Amino acid sequence: MSQFTVSGQFQSRDGYSKFQTAVEAPNENVAREHVLSNIGSQHGLKRTQIEISEVTAA
Template sequence: MSEFTVRGRFKSRDGWQEFETEVDAENEDVARERTYANFGGRYSLKRTQIEVEEVEAR
């Protein structure tokens, strides 16, 4: 597994909040999916409320 840095933004009460998170995954697509799952579970967000702008291998 590789480590990826995922950057983007999500919709909150105050507007859009930017984020940067580290994810262990097999490839960029899996890293993106894990980010959607983590933010969806933690903040009860739908995929349409999360915008992933960049996935970068470390």
């Protein structure tokens, strides 16, 4: 498995909050899905409220 760094922003009470997180996944698409799932569950957001701007292999 490869290490990916995923960055973007999500809607919060004060506007948008930026995030950057490292994820271990077999490919870029799976890394995106993990981040959408994790941030959505932690902050009570839907996938449409999360914007991923960049996914890079570490």
